[in-house]
Amino acid sequence: MNRFVHILFFLAMTHIYYGQSDTCQNRPEDRFRVLFLLDASHSMGQRWDNKPLWEIAKKTIEEFALFLQKNYNVEMGLRVYGHNSPVSANDCFDSKLEVPIEENAARKIIAKLRTIQYKGTTPLTYSLEQAADDLGCNSKKNVIILITDGYETCNRNPCAMAEKLLDFRISIKPLIIGLNIDPKEIQHLHCIGDFKNARNKEDFKKELYNSFINIANQRSFSLFLQNGDKKISETNVPFALYNARNNEFIAAYYHHVGAHQMPDTITVGNYDSVNIKVHCVPPLWIHNVKLKKYVHNPIYVDYPKGTLDVKWSNNSGKIYDNPLGLIYRDTALLDKFYVPATVDILEGDYQLALNTIPAKFYAHLSIKKTKSSEIILPATGLLNITYSSDIYGDLYVYNEGVLEKCMTLSTNKNIESISLLPGRYKIIYRSQKSITIHATFEKLFEVTSFSIVNISL
Amino acid sequence: MNERWQSETKWEMAITTLSSLIDSFEKVNRDFEIGIRVLGHQYTKNLQRCDDSKLEIEFSKELTFNKVNDKLKNIKPKGYTPLAYSIAESEKDFGGDIRTQNIVILITDGLENCNGNPCEVAARLREKNIFINPYIIGLGIDSLESQNLECIGKYIDAKNKEVFKRVVETILTEVAVKTTLTIQFVKSDSSVYPYYVPFSLIDTRSRMDIHNLIFTSNTRRSKDTININPQFTYTMLVHTNPPFYVPNFTISKGKHQHYIIPILTGEIKYNNPYKNKRNQYLLRPVDWQKNQWHTGLVSNMRWVDTQMIIDYNMHPVVRYSKVSLKEGSVYEMNTIARGTLVVKHENKELMTLYNKNWEKILTFNNDIVSTIDLATGDYYLLFKRVVAHSENTSYKSVKIVENQITNVLIEP
Numbered sequence: 001m002n003r004f005v006h007i008l009f010f011l012a013m014t015h016i017y018y019g020q021s022d023t024c025q026n027r028p029e030d031r032f033r034v035l036f037l038l039d040a041s042h043s044m045g046q047r048w049d050n051k052p053l054w055e056i057a058k059k060t061i062e063e064f065a066l067f068l069q070k071n072y073n074v075e076m077g078l079r080v081y082g083h084n085s086p087v088s089a090n091d092c093f094d095s096k097l098e099v100p101i102e103e104n105a106a107r108k109i110i111a112k113l114r115t116i117q118y119k120g121t122t123p124l125t126y127s128l129e130q131a132a133d134d135l136g137c138n139s140k141k142n143v144i145i146l147i148t149d150g151y152e153t154c155n156r157n158p159c160a161m162a163e164k165l166l167d168f169r170i171s172i173k174p175l176i177i178g179l180n181i182d183p184k185e186i187q188h189l190h191c192i193g194d195f196k197n198a199r200n201k202e203d204f205k206k207e208l209y210n211s212f213i214n215i216a217n218q219r220s221f222s223l224f225l226q227n228g229d230k231k232i233s234e235t236n237v238p239f240a241l242y243n244a245r246n247n248e249f250i251a252a253y254y255h256h257v258g259a260h261q262m263p264d265t266i267t268v269g270n271y272d273s274v275n276i277k278v279h280c281v282p283p284l285w286i287h288n289v290k291l292k293k294y295v296h297n298p299i300y301v302d303y304p305k306g307t308l309d310v311k312w313s314n315n316s317g318k319i320y321d322n323p324l325g326l327i328y329r330d331t332a333l334l335d336k337f338y339v340p341a342t343v344d345i346l347e348g349d350y351q352l353a354l355n356t357i358p359a360k361f362y363a364h365l366s367i368k369k370t371k372s373s374e375i376i377l378p379a380t381g382l383l384n385i386t387y388s389s390d391i392y393g394d395l396y397v398y399n400e401g402v403l404e405k406c407m408t409l410s411t412n413k414n415i416e417s418i419s420l421l422p423g424r425y426k427i428i429y430r431s432q433k434s435i436t437i438h439a440t441f442e443k444l445f446e447v448t449s450f451s452i453v454n455i456s457l
Numbered sequence: 458m459n460e461r462w463q464s465e466t467k468w469e470m471a472i473t474t475l476s477s478l479i480d481s482f483e484k485v486n487r488d489f490e491i492g493i494r495v496l497g498h499q500y501t502k503n504l505q506r507c508d509d510s511k512l513e514i515e516f517s518k519e520l521t522f523n524k525v526n527d528k529l530k531n532i533k534p535k536g537y538t539p540l541a542y543s544i545a546e547s548e549k550d551f552g553g554d555i556r557t558q559n560i561v562i563l564i565t566d567g568l569e570n571c572n573g574n575p576c577e578v579a580a581r582l583r584e585k586n587i588f589i590n591p592y593i594i595g596l597g598i599d600s601l602e603s604q605n606l607e608c609i610g611k612y613i614d615a616k617n618k619e620v621f622k623r624v625v626e627t628i629l630t631e632v633a634v635k636t637t638l639t640i641q642f643v644k645s646d647s648s649v650y651p652y653y654v655p656f657s658l659i660d661t662r663s664r665m666d667i668h669n670l671i672f673t674s675n676t677r678r679s680k681d682t683i684n685i686n687p688q689f690t691y692t693m694l695v696h697t698n699p700p701f702y703v704p705n706f707t708i709s710k711g712k713h714q715h716y717i718i719p720i721l722t723g724e725i726k727y728n729n730p731y732k733n734k735r736n737q738y739l740l741r742p743v744d745w746q747k748n749q750w751h752t753g754l755v756s757n758m759r760w761v762d763t764q765m766i767i768d769y770n771m772h773p774v775v776r777y778s779k780v781s782l783k784e785g786s787v788y789e790m791n792t793i794a795r796g797t798l799v800v801k802h803e804n805k806e807l808m809t810l811y812n813k814n815w816e817k818i819l820t821f822n823n824d825i826v827s828t829i830d831l832a833t834g835d836y837y838l839l840f841k842r843v844v845a846h847s848e849n850t851s852y853k854s855v856k857i858v859e860n861q862i863t864n865v866l867i868e869p
Contacts, residue, residue, distance in 0.1 A: 254841040264847035359752040392653040
């Protein structure tokens with residue numbers, strides 16, 4: 001009998017999903033990839049100083065492309081829409097990548113522009129959609145510069161498309177230079193990106209150059225808060241940025257780690273070094289973080305965080321009061337919170353005070369990174385005191401069998417409600433009018449979670 | 458007990474002697490209540506009843522010769538001697554008031570014959586502070602046997618009627634001597650401390666508070682003599698802020714003692730025109746190592762000449778550092794003007810409140826509406842949806858005006 005050996009291969013192909021394409025590897029990190037999206041619709045024939053907008057736009061882009069090529073490490077491309085079919089055709093696919101994105105493309109762009117005539121409609125959304133393919137890869141340096149004199153005329157929603165682009169292809173919002181856009185249409189263009197409306201030739205030139213220089217000068221970083229495992233960053237921690245040169249406040253954020261376990265990219269202005277204050281307990285300062293121009297700056301921070309979890313043992317009944325917790329280190333007050341709470345604390349030794357009644361004090365609160373320390377409080381009960389006359393009196397609790405004063409009772413109230421932790425209590429009081437020490441009285445009572453004790457003095 | 462001494466039985470001798478001694482004792486000592494428990498009198502020996510023990514005369518301040526004698530003369534000794542059982546029963550007889558001094562005087566002519574262990578029972582009740590040291594009067598018990606009774610308490614042998622009478626008289630005289638205490642609380646210049654002072658006399662062994670009293674400056678000296686149950690050893694705890702134990706405090710049994718206790722305090726004043734919340738301070742000496750601290754509304758603070766930190770629990774916490782009180786001095790905390798912030802948000806937002814220097818004041822929880830009292834001034838409210846990107850973090854400027862409500866709506 002023949003014996004067969006069955007061999008079965010399992011091939012597991014893991015594909016890391018980064019959107020629809022690869023990142024732009026093998027390119028210098030400081031290289032910008034600029035795609036001009038140019039409106040060549042019929043309305044580009046309107047005139048500024050007796051010149052059609054189209055002529056002005058062409059001329060300005062020509063100069064600008066040369067400027068970019070000279071001053072920046074840049075690849076450029078050109079997509080034009082509305083230039084192949086007349087308005088009457090209402091061609092909503094009239095959009096073409098005339099110059100693919102590549103190095104030293106200025107001359108090609110200039111040459112191509114000279115062959116194009118404006119004539120048709122404004123398929124803005126479709127053009128943005130195509131731009132995603134034009135860019136080809138996902139880069140933090142992809143820049144779309146949209147130059148248009150009108151809004152979408154093909155009944156599609158360019159805002160939704162812009163959001164999609166931001167998710168997959170670009171991390172810089174598109175720059176939009178509007179040419180004499182109707183104020184009614186302006187609000188629709190804001191959602192696509194960073195919108196500027198130009199009223200004349202000088203305006204247009206200024207906005208175009210400034211918009212790009214602004215984003216070129218922006219510096220970007222991601223903050224990796226590494227707690228124990230070096231690969232994983234903490235998320236949703238608030239932090240603030242300061243200019244390291246003068247310690248002026250720049251901005252505040254919640255840190256966030258997205259689906260790929262990567263912290264979000266944050267772009268700031270032209271700051272070459274920043275101080276970062278992470279608002280954990282105690283605040284963590286990272287001083288003099290250098291942000292290099294034109295490249296993305298990952299910042300790795302050792303973040304030895306543990307958590308303190310203060311909660312009620314039982315949530316099923318009524319909690320009469322949310323006591324305050326105060327976290328100290330020596331004499332410094334570091335944080336406060338309302339119970340229940342989960343507090344992020346850096347590894348170390350702290351003191352904790354809870355202003356429950358009786359107050360609780362934890363002299364040695366030791367926090368270890370990646371670990372959670374729990375303090376579970378038994379739910380409180382309620383004590384209602386009715387006063388029939390003015391008294392001297394105090395509330396005491398039995399702490400390990402010995403009376404300990406919790407609080408002095410009010411002298412100016414008729415009735416008072418106090419929420420108390422479970423325990424054995426005693427009220428010792430005497431009338432303010434009494435003249436003998438023998439007029440001292442006491443009431444002993446027990447408080448349990450959610451119980452209500454009524455006492456009349 | 459039916460054994461005869463001279464012309465009468467031991468029983469007859471005992472009841473007539475006791476009746477007349479109790480009669481004369483009760484006439485002069487109004488604070489004393491006496492009760493009598495009899496054992497071995499209800500059932501004959503052959504019934505072997507080891508629970509034959511009954512409180513025949515209830516505790517009373519007004520026992521006379523006739524009341525005692527009439528009740529006891531009809532009782533005939535006949536049964537067993539359940540000593541352990543009877544001692545145990547005395548716990549019920551005395552009741553639970555720990556401020557009363559309980560005294561047991563056991564009169565017997567025999568030993569336990571019910572297999573009980575009276576020594577153990579007595580030790581247990583001593584442990585529970587029911588009584589301390591019973592007196593045991595033996596009526597002609599031989600010295601070998603009497604050793605078995607000495608573990609219960611103080612054993613005295615009474616050989617005849619005269620000795621018995623003298624022994625009972627001595628015991629009653631001994632217990633009639635009161636242990637008393639007067640206390641004066643004074644300032645450092647010996648004048649009367651002008652505030653009320655609660656204090657406790659605490660049993661050193663069990664830590665129980667036996668006497669709790671409040672002294673006030675209007676307490677009449679003549680009336681503030683405190684009768685002390687001398688069966689405890691006391692420490693005195695004075696409930697000042699913070700409390701303290703009076704050093705070298707001892708109570709001599711059967712004596713009067715007078716203590717002059719200095720209390721040096723200064724006053725911390727805070728005139729709070731807002732909500733009267735409790736535990737609003739966290740107050741402690743700068744020397745944190747001692748871990749002493751104090752919360753609550755404080756008027757008279759005993760930490761004088763001590764550098765303290767006071768943290769006032771509002772938002773943001775107001776710190777008064779380097780507070781140092783002299784005796785009799787007043788430290789006035791300035792009132793902080795406040796308003797109210799009401800934040801409503803519809804999503805589960807992350808939300809943190811900062812002051813205008815971007816220092817964290819408070820992290821909000823998930824409540825849809827949060828209301829907090831804030832010191833007046835400018836704040837920032839930083840927020841972001843949990844799932845949103847960092848760059849979608851937003852913040853709002855918030856201005857808090859005194860006694861006004863500032864509403865902030867965080868829109869989705």
